[in-house]
Amino acid sequence: MDSALWTGFTSVALDPFVLLLIFCGVAVGIVFGSVPGLTATMAVVMFLPMTYTMTSIQGISTLVALYIGGISGGLISAILLNIPGTPSSVATCFDGSPMAKKGQASKALGIGIFFSFLGTLLGVGVLVVVSPMLAQFAIKFGAYEYCALALFSLSMVIALSGRDLTKGLISAILGAVWATVGLAPIDSRARYTFGYVELTAGFKLLVFLIGLFAISEVIRYAEKVRSDEHYEIQENVHIGGLGFTFKEFCSQIGNTIRSALIGIGIGILPGIGGGVSCMLSYTAAKNSSKDPEKFGTGIIDGIVASETANNASIGGAMIPLLSLGIPGDAVTAMLLGGLMVHNVAPGPLIFDKSAPVVYGIFIAMLIASFAMLVIEFLGLRLFTKVLKVPKNYLLPIIVMLCCVGAIGDSNRVFDAWGILFFGLVGFGLIKAAIPLTPMILGFILGPMFELNLRKVSQLFRMNPLSFMERPIAIVFFLVTAVVVFLNIRANIRANAQRTGV
Amino acid sequence: MSKNHHFGKGEFLMKKFLAVIGLIAIALAVSGVLHPAHAAGNWPGKNITVIVTHGAGGDTDYNARLMCRLLEKKLGVSVVPVNVTGSNGAIAMAQYKDANPDGYTFVMTNTAALIGNEASGLSDFGFDAFEVVSVYAKQSGENFVVMSDSPHRTLEELFEASRAKPNTIKFGISTGGGVYLASVIMEHAAGTKFAIIDEGDAASRMTALLGKHVDATIVPYAVTKEYIQAGQVRTLGTLLREAPALLPDVPVANSVCPELVLNTLYACLAPKGTNPAIVEALNAAMRDISQNDPEYKAEVNRYNFQEPWTLTVEESLAELRGQRELFMKYSEYLQ
Numbered sequence: 134m135d136s137a138l139w140t141g142f143t144s145v146a147l148d149p150f151v152l153l154l155i156f157c158g159v160a161v162g163i164v165f166g167s168v169p170g171l172t173a174t175m176a177v178v179m180f181l182p183m184t185y186t187m188t189s190i191q192g193i194s195t196l197v198a199l200y201i202g203g204i205s206g207g208l209i210s211a212i213l214l215n216i217p218g219t220p221s222s223v224a225t226c227f228d229g230s231p232m233a234k235k236g237q238a239s240k241a242l243g244i245g246i247f248f249s250f251l252g253t254l255l256g257v258g259v260l261v262v263v264s265p266m267l268a269q270f271a272i273k274f275g276a277y278e279y280c281a282l283a284l285f286s287l288s289m290v291i292a293l294s295g296r297d298l299t300k301g302l303i304s305a306i307l308g309a310v311w312a313t314v315g316l317a318p319i320d321s322r323a324r325y326t327f328g329y330v331e332l333t334a335g336f337k338l339l340v341f342l343i344g345l346f347a348i349s350e351v352i353r354y355a356e357k358v359r360s361d362e363h364y365e366i367q368e369n370v371h372i373g374g375l376g377f378t379f380k381e382f383c384s385q386i387g388n389t390i391r392s393a394l395i396g397i398g399i400g401i402l403p404g405i406g407g408g409v410s411c412m413l414s415y416t417a418a419k420n421s422s423k424d425p426e427k428f429g430t431g432i433i434d435g436i437v438a439s440e441t442a443n444n445a446s447i448g449g450a451m452i453p454l455l456s457l458g459i460p461g462d463a464v465t466a467m468l469l470g471g472l473m474v475h476n477v478a479p480g481p482l483i484f485d486k487s488a489p490v491v492y493g494i495f496i497a498m499l500i501a502s503f504a505m506l507v508i509e510f511l512g513l514r515l516f517t518k519v520l521k522v523p524k525n526y527l528l529p530i531i532v533m534l535c536c537v538g539a540i541g542d543s544n545r546v547f548d549a550w551g552i553l554f555f556g557l558v559g560f561g562l563i564k565a566a567i568p569l570t571p572m573i574l575g576f577i578l579g580p581m582f583e584l585n586l587r588k589v590s591q592l593f594r595m596n597p598l599s600f601m602e603r604p605i606a607i608v609f610f611l612v613t614a615v616v617v618f619l620n621i622r623a624n625i626r627a628n629a630q631r632t633g634v
Numbered sequence: 635m636s637k638n639h640h641f642g643k644g645e646f647l648m649k650k651f652l653a654v655i656g657l658i659a660i661a662l663a664v665s666g667v668l669h670p671a672h673a674a675g676n677w678p679g680k681n682i683t684v685i686v687t688h689g690a691g692g693d694t695d696y697n698a699r700l701m702c703r704l705l706e707k708k709l710g711v712s713v714v715p716v717n718v719t720g721s722n723g724a725i726a727m728a729q730y731k732d733a734n735p736d737g738y739t740f741v742m743t744n745t746a747a748l749i750g751n752e753a754s755g756l757s758d759f760g761f762d763a764f765e766v767v768s769v770y771a772k773q774s775g776e777n778f779v780v781m782s783d784s785p786h787r788t789l790e791e792l793f794e795a796s797r798a799k800p801n802t803i804k805f806g807i808s809t810g811g812g813v814y815l816a817s818v819i820m821e822h823a824a825g826t827k828f829a830i831i832d833e834g835d836a837a838s839r840m841t842a843l844l845g846k847h848v849d850a851t852i853v854p855y856a857v858t859k860e861y862i863q864a865g866q867v868r869t870l871g872t873l874l875r876e877a878p879a880l881l882p883d884v885p886v887a888n889s890v891c892p893e894l895v896l897n898t899l900y901a902c903l904a905p906k907g908t909n910p911a912i913v914e915a916l917n918a919a920m921r922d923i924s925q926n927d928p929e930y931k932a933e934v935n936r937y938n939f940q941e942p943w944t945l946t947v948e949e950s951l952a953e954l955r956g957q958r959e960l961f962m963k964y965s966e967y968l969q
Contacts, residue, residue, distance in 0.1 A: 473937065
């Protein structure tokens with residue numbers, strides 16, 4: 134047996150202290166993930182300095198445990214409160230929350246938890262098996278490819294808009310506009326800052342999301358709190374086994390594989406993140422479903438797509454981190470810092486110089502995903518109790534936690550005003566029946582598209598033929614054109630039918 | 635006041651109340667004068683907060699945290715690092731510029747951000763809006779790098795090639811910071827003609843180099859050391875004034891173009907008006923750690939090939955002024 138593999142294995146799996154760290158890390162991560170306003174990123178930020186004084190394997194095991202727990206924990210508040218606990222669980226709300234409203238909260242949670250677990254495993258599996266090869270592929274992605282990919286992803290707005298495409302587009306463009314506040318990419322010009330230094334940092338995704346989902350939800354509740362409406366939630370607490378049948382599981386195999394591949398793919402590409410992976414795979418599941426109109430009404434397919442993808446992204450994001458030393462998102466950037474502090478330098482030599490640590494990381498990720506499965510299933514009954522807490526007690530606490538989260542992210546009170554602002558924006562848009570989801574896509578992808586479009590225009594000016602050397606980008610552009618064309622045609626036909634009949 | 639004067643009950647209470655208020659006011663005034671917070675004698679008497687202008691995981695954060703951890707041991711009070719991030723440190727600087735100069739609030743940052751932000755106009759003030767405590771560490775140097783299969787074997791050759799075929803060799807930079815300044819200097823002082831492409835932060839520039847989206851770029855040594863050791867990447871020179879002691883074989887860029895010098899330094903500042911004696915005391919503590927603490931030396935050697943390097947208050951000011959002069963000379967290109 135490979136001695137490095139054995140050393141890596143024993144240093145994690147046979148060391149009770151490391152196992153305890155992983156277990157606690159996952160538990161803390163789940164708490165951070167599930168509380169609106171606190172995210173996986175913040176869990177890692179907070180605990181990173183503590184790992185500086187641990188050994189490398191202890192430190193990194195703790196951090197990946199926090200990461201895995203945090204990304205998975207987001208599904209709890211997404212399903213129970215319709216507030217995504219982290220940006221990665223935005224799409225889990227779409228079908229998770231309707232299921233909870235139908236009294237199937239436990240089942241929705243069970244599915245979310247199980248497919249989170251499966252997604253993590255698939256992601257780690259790919260990481261272990263084909264890491265270096267995929268990493269080489271990922272760095273081939275340059276400005277042209279990112280530009281094309283952003284455009285392609287933006288075309289998903291059509292699928293996420295619902296009936297009214299105009300309103301969807303308004304929402305997406307608004308999202309892109311909010312994202313322009315702050316320093317422009319490339320030249321760092323200040324835009325829409327009105328000479329106010331706090332605005333030069335722009336709005337963070339976290340601030341944007343919790344304002345839009347959590348605060349607007351609270352305002353909405355406040356609006357009708359004086360009316361006599363009573364919400365009764367028939368919560369069926371009894372669950373047998375995993376809460377879903379084997380037949381249901383079999384029906385999701387295709388969906389799971391597709392979602393995991395999307396999640397891993399988005400994870401590998403630096404700078405995109407779990408928020409996009411869950412929405413892309415949700416849309417892909419919807420588009421390839423026989424009955425897409427059922428999406429959003431509370432079906433398991435939606436939860437499976439979102440939760441498999443966002444957790445598969447973890448393994449994906451670790452690929453360029455370990456084999457190239459390139460962090461793909463905020464969490465892996467901090468993991469990189471954590472590795473370097475322990476003199477483990479990710480890059481082409483990592484298997485030569487630190488093989489035991491790398492294998493240790495793989496083992497830690499596997500153990501963490503099992504810990505996540507166990508902890509979340511044990512906690513399931515506890516989580517659903519949240520639904521029994523009267524909203525007039527629950528929501529103020531959520532507002533407080535959101536403020537804590539917003540401020541804690543970069544230690545400035547300004548962000549608390551930011552979530553209030555986006556809460557009001559969200560409330561206004563809900564009143565105008567404008568869907569919020571396209572706005573999130575616009576917010577995330579708008580800057581990515583702008584940055585790469587500006588790079589592309591520079592490359593194109595230098596050499597117009599450079600575009601022809603980028604086959605991946607060309608394919609993405611063509612697919613985007615086809616998707617847009619087909620959707621517009623379908624839209625026109627649907628409208629004609631509606632008005633015609 | 636006559637002895638047989640009768641106070642009304644209300645009036646009596648009123649006087650008593652005023653007397654109490656007066657006593658409290660006097661007590662406050664006295665404690666204000668004697669309060670240890672502003673005096674250097676028994677500093678530090680309580681916990682110290684250090685604002686770190688960049689996020690956890692980066693080099694600015696690492697250097698600050700290491701120093702804080704060892705200061706804690708030395709000073710006997712908690713030294714708590716707090717990351718206030720955004721806009722390359724400009725947010726934190728603006729927030730803490732006017733913080734209470736009580737000797738318990740400090741800011742730790744890097745000079746490329748501190749001076750770069752002023753030169754680029756992102757901040758409308760510079761380090762002179764603060765009391766300079768120290769320049770307490772020096773990065774192991776930004777390096778000119780190319781892939782190993784690149785035809786350019788020296789910096790000289792790379793520069794010459796760019797002059798021979800203008801706008802064809804792609805050079806990755808990140809606008810606004812120290813790397814951008816270096817690219818401006820080489821254009822003006824060495825007459826290079828690269829196709830300058832913005833590729834973002836150091837990790838992204840490294841990615842762009844590996845993916846062959848750029849032909850050359852500048853990255854900190856720590857980012858590229860694995861690739862240099864693996865023989866995939868070649869360093870053509872460091873931007874430090876002289877090669878670091880731990881990397882004596884790295885050529886120095888200023889031998890090709892004398893103006894190409896860029897030291898990324900880590901600095902500690904205090905809000906304007908902080909007692910100079912406290913500033914001196916903190917500086918002395920940091921220098922002591924840097925010069926005498928074996929743990930400090932071991933950590934910085936290992937983390938980033940850094941050598942302990944901490945300046946006195948006077949030297950720090952001079953170093954910052956020198957760097958500011960360099961940045962300001964090119965500020966029109968930075969804005």
